[in-house]
Amino acid sequence: MFFNSLVQTREHQLKLKGAHILLECLKKEKVKAVFGYPGGSVLDIYHALSEHSIKHVLVRHEQAAVHAADGYARATGEVGVCLVTSGPGATNTVTGIATAYMDSIPLVILTGQVPTALIGNDAFQEADIVGITRPCTKHNYLVKNIAELPRIMREAFYIARSGRPGPVLIDLPKDIINQSAEFSYPEQVSIRSYKPTVKGNPRQIQRALDEIMQAAKPVIYAGGGVVLSNASPELQRLARQLSIPVTTTLMGLGCFPGTDPLCLGMLGMHGTFRANMAVTHCDLLIAVGARFDDRVTGDVRAFAPEAKIIHFDIDPTSISKNIKVHIPVVGDCREILKDCLAAIGTKKITRRARAAWLADIAEWKAGHTLDYTQGKAIKPQFVVEKLYELTRGDCIVSTEVGQNQMWAAQYFQFDRPRRWLTSGGLGTMGYGLPAALGAQVAFPKATVVDIAGDGSIQMNIQELATVAQYNLPVKIAILNNRCLGMVRQWQQLFYGKRYSHSTFEQHPDFVKLAEAYGAVGLRATRPDEVEPVIRKALAVKKPVIMDFVVEQEECVYPMVPAGAPISNMMLL
Amino acid sequence: MRHTISVLVDNKPGVLARIAGLFSGRGFNIESLSVNETLDPTMSQMTIVTRGDDRVLEQITKQLNKLIDVIKVIDYEKGSENHIERELALIKVAVTEKCRAELLSIIEIFRCKVIDVGRSHYTVEVTGDENKLNAIIELLRPLGIREIVRSGRVTLQRETRVQ
Ligand SMILES: Cc1cc2nc3c(=O)[nH]c(=O)nc-3n(C[C@H](O)[C@H](O)[C@H](O)COP(=O)(O)OP(=O)(O)OC[C@H]3O[C@@H](n4cnc5c(N)ncnc54)[C@H](O)[C@@H]3O)c2cc1C
Ligand SMILES: Cc1ncc(C[n+]2csc(CCOP(=O)(O)OP(=O)(O)O)c2C)c(N)n1
Ligand SMILES: [Mg+2]
Numbered sequence: 001m002f003f004n005s006l007v008q009t010r011e012h013q014l015k016l017k018g019a020h021i022l023l024e025c026l027k028k029e030k031v032k033a034v035f036g037y038p039g040g041s042v043l044d045i046y047h048a049l050s051e052h053s054i055k056h057v058l059v060r061h062e063q064a065a066v067h068a069a070d071g072y073a074r075a076t077g078e079v080g081v082c083l084v085t086s087g088p089g090a091t092n093t094v095t096g097i098a099t100a101y102m103d104s105i106p107l108v109i110l111t112g113q114v115p116t117a118l119i120g121n122d123a124f125q126e127a128d129i130v131g132i133t134r135p136c137t138k139h140n141y142l143v144k145n146i147a148e149l150p151r152i153m154r155e156a157f158y159i160a161r162s163g164r165p166g167p168v169l170i171d172l173p174k175d176i177i178n179q180s181a182e183f184s185y186p187e188q189v190s191i192r193s194y195k196p197t198v199k200g201n202p203r204q205i206q207r208a209l210d211e212i213m214q215a216a217k218p219v220i221y222a223g224g225g226v227v228l229s230n231a232s233p234e235l236q237r238l239a240r241q242l243s244i245p246v247t248t249t250l251m252g253l254g255c256f257p258g259t260d261p262l263c264l265g266m267l268g269m270h271g272t273f274r275a276n277m278a279v280t281h282c283d284l285l286i287a288v289g290a291r292f293d294d295r296v297t298g299d300v301r302a303f304a305p306e307a308k309i310i311h312f313d314i315d316p317t318s319i320s321k322n323i324k325v326h327i328p329v330v331g332d333c334r335e336i337l338k339d340c341l342a343a344i345g346t347k348k349i350t351r352r353a354r355a356a357w358l359a360d361i362a363e364w365k366a367g368h369t370l371d372y373t374q375g376k377a378i379k380p381q382f383v384v385e386k387l388y389e390l391t392r393g394d395c396i397v398s399t400e401v402g403q404n405q406m407w408a409a410q411y412f413q414f415d416r417p418r419r420w421l422t423s424g425g426l427g428t429m430g431y432g433l434p435a436a437l438g439a440q441v442a443f444p445k446a447t448v449v450d451i452a453g454d455g456s457i458q459m460n461i462q463e464l465a466t467v468a469q470y471n472l473p474v475k476i477a478i479l480n481n482r483c484l485g486m487v488r489q490w491q492q493l494f495y496g497k498r499y500s501h502s503t504f505e506q507h508p509d510f511v512k513l514a515e516a517y518g519a520v521g522l523r524a525t526r527p528d529e530v531e532p533v534i535r536k537a538l539a540v541k542k543p544v545i546m547d548f549v550v551e552q553e554e555c556v557y558p559m560v561p562a563g564a565p566i567s568n569m570m571l572l
Numbered sequence: 573m574r575h576t577i578s579v580l581v582d583n584k585p586g587v588l589a590r591i592a593g594l595f596s597g598r599g600f601n602i603e604s605l606s607v608n609e610t611l612d613p614t615m616s617q618m619t620i621v622t623r624g625d626d627r628v629l630e631q632i633t634k635q636l637n638k639l640i641d642v643i644k645v646i647d648y649e650k651g652s653e654n655h656i657e658r659e660l661a662l663i664k665v666a667v668t669e670k671c672r673a674e675l676l677s678i679i680e681i682f683r684c685k686v687i688d689v690g691r692s693h694y695t696v697e698v699t700g701d702e703n704k705l706n707a708i709i710e711l712l713r714p715l716g717i718r719e720i721v722r723s724g725r726v727t728l729q730r731e732t733r734v735q
Contacts, residue, residue: 134590135597139640142586159640193582193643317634320627 018177019048025153035065039085041112060462064434066096071435087125098136102425106165115175138166146179163196164315200331215284224251225289231334243354247275254414268296273368302565377551380479384411395447400432400456402486408451430459440472467543468518514545580644606724666716
């Protein structure tokens with residue numbers, strides 16, 4: 001008898017329930033916050049969570065859990081984590097996962113699943129989430145044995161953050177989570193079929209440098225990869241030491257200071273005149289962690305037509321996918337840039353030596369700056385400028401999707417990376433508020449602003465309850481044009497002004513809505529009200545909706561019609 | 573251009589779905605596919621016949637390599653990779669008094685086997701490269717083919733020739 005119970009206690013010490021193992025794994029990965037929503041299949045995990053030190057944020061919709069984890073990941077550079085139940089909980093995450101996948105954001109998504117014996121039986125709240133998310137995750141797992149959970153967790157975090165980052169999903173059947181096993185976390189990961197290249201090939205780097213040192217009209221085209229690899233300091237050194245102007249993609253904003261004289265601003269469909277002209281006329285294009293997206297290239301035949309193209313990227317599939325690259329270097333762009341800097345040493349190319357090219361750019365800049373004319377109504381661009389001015393740019397900005405997003409990109413200057421959270425690749429309306437929520441959880445003291453559209457904000461408006469509950473003082477600036485502005489803009493310019501189903505005839509009162517959720521609501525309808533509203537919002541330590549009733553007809557310019565050469569800009 | 577690609581993968585559930593999903597999701601086509609375990613039971617070998625221009629083929633091999641479960645990808649049409657390939661077909665062909673001799677001589681020439689004999693039909697087994705299979709099918713067609721099944725292609729790298 002006595003002997004028996006002794007063995008049992010010893011076993012008890014050694015063995016842990018699956019739910020506890022899961023949480024211990026999160027601890028080993030230094031996860032500080034989990035965004036989630038409970039349900040039947042994950043009740044055991046939630047039961048264990050209640051007595052665990054990991055912070056859990058209860059969102060109001062699983063899509064928002066993923067966007068919040070995504071905002072957390074973009075702002076911190078760490079892996080974002082979320083936890084949801086099986087079936088509808090899992091399917092609700094899909095838009096969030098696809099959003100993160102398109103922008104290469106490291107996430108681990110934990111989904112509950114029906115017990116192993118019921119899988120495939122159309123059991124209650126069963127969904128084949130591994131099958132559903134196969135094309136929008138970097139990798140995914142179904143755990144079939146409690147013994148493999150620690151290894152799978154270790155692998156998932158490693159895969160999510162290494163190489164080209166991305167979301168990884170782990171499906172957890174309820175019976176597995178209830179089994180007990182000894183817990184030991186693997187020290188190392190070894191996946192024979194996954195070994196991302198980190199160091200660039202020295203010969204390729206030398207070839208690239210030979211071109212860079214002799215180019216007369218070079219341009220650096222920097223993208224999200226620079227942010228993801230934290231290569232901003234190295235990029236700045238290279239650009240300044242060799243006086244090379246830099247344009248960034250929407251995803252790259254902030255990786256090179258927006259206020260630097262060498263900064264050309266964003267390129268592409270809504271890029272600046274000088275950025276698009278510089279790319280069109282350069283003799284060398286140095287793409288760093290950018291993927292030649294069609295919003296950037298327009299007509300590929302007319303993209304950098306006179307240039308040799310160098311491409312630093314960690315993902316071979318990004319290279320020569322849309323445009324033939326002359327000198328590819330596969331590797332982490334921070335490592336590659338470091339090797340470039342080491343090889344260049346103290347060699348310099350001064351601005352004076354680069355005078356002719358920089359003069360061309362100055363002329364393009366003087367010719368067409370971003371501009372708008374303020375009338376009686378509030379111009380949305382003015383709101384963004386004021387937000388920049390009154391925060392002194394010292395804040396994290398998330399956006400929704402549409403015109404609001406483009407004006408935020410154009411009129412806010414980002415001097416630092418990881419301060420700009422936007423859904424670029426998928427263009428997911430409803431991203432901004434939950435992403436701001438996630439960033440605010442990571443940085444409780446920072447000012448976090450969601451620059452929103454009146455359409456998009458309604459796609460995850462329920463998260464007002466979350467920010468109110470957790471005292472997350474997110475500031476939402478709605479550029480309220482009473483329409484789906486970007487859709488309306490396309491209809492105005494390309495569909496003969498037939499505004500088919502793009503105007504809202506009914507809106508909630510956003511001020512009252514904010515109040516109903518326990519947030520603060522403010523409204524501005526005249527230009528002179530904009531500044532006081534922003535000042536008030538920044539002063540309160542609560543979540544705020546600022547409802548800026550703006551000019552409806554305003555369009556985002558410059559604009560390159562889809563598929564046209566990027567030098568073919570419609571200007572104001 | 574038509575390419576034969578050999579893909580060495582982890583022998584795990586779901587891997588085939590990943591590969592098939594990659595092809596359908598990215599608009600690549602699969603003309604033939606065969607999958608089997610290798611000598612090492614933790615790995616499987618897939619042989620995929622696909623079609624596309626150089627840019628598409630470059631993407632196919634890169635995208636395959638990007639999948640976490642893929643260990644190695646070889647595009648046999650690229651460079652001077654020397655390889656042997658085989659397919660197998662089972663052909664159910666009509667046999668009558670009049671054409672029995674012709675049928676048997678075709679079988680002989682192509683070194684096939686008759687693996688099932690019925691009152692009115694023989695089932696013929698033939699292995700070879702695609703051209704050989706096509707040729708025998710064309711020759712048998714006038715005799716009356718009732719049914720054909722063809723396997724996917726399998727390939728192996730040739731040993732480098734001894735000088
Ligand atoms: C309404 C709307 C309008 C838009 N208009 C524009 C526009 O005018 N201009 C614009 O630029 N975008 C625009 N976009 C965004 C566009 O759709 C793309 O999301 C964006 O251009 C992609 O940015 P990127 O090339 O930097 O790639 P990302 O999606 O950020 O990809 C990162 C690249 O870096 C690589 N990488 C990742 N990690 C590393 C590493 N460690 N080392 C090296 N490389 C790495 C990846 O392999 C990938 O190739 C718009 C989006 C919307 C919704
Ligand atoms: C989930 C989703 N549905 C539809 C779209 C297509 N879409 C792109 S921009 C846009 C209009 C967005 O309207 P609003 O949020 O008011 O922003 P505005 O353009 O007016 O600033 C729409 C519908 C999308 N990007 N995402
Ligand atoms: Mg709108």
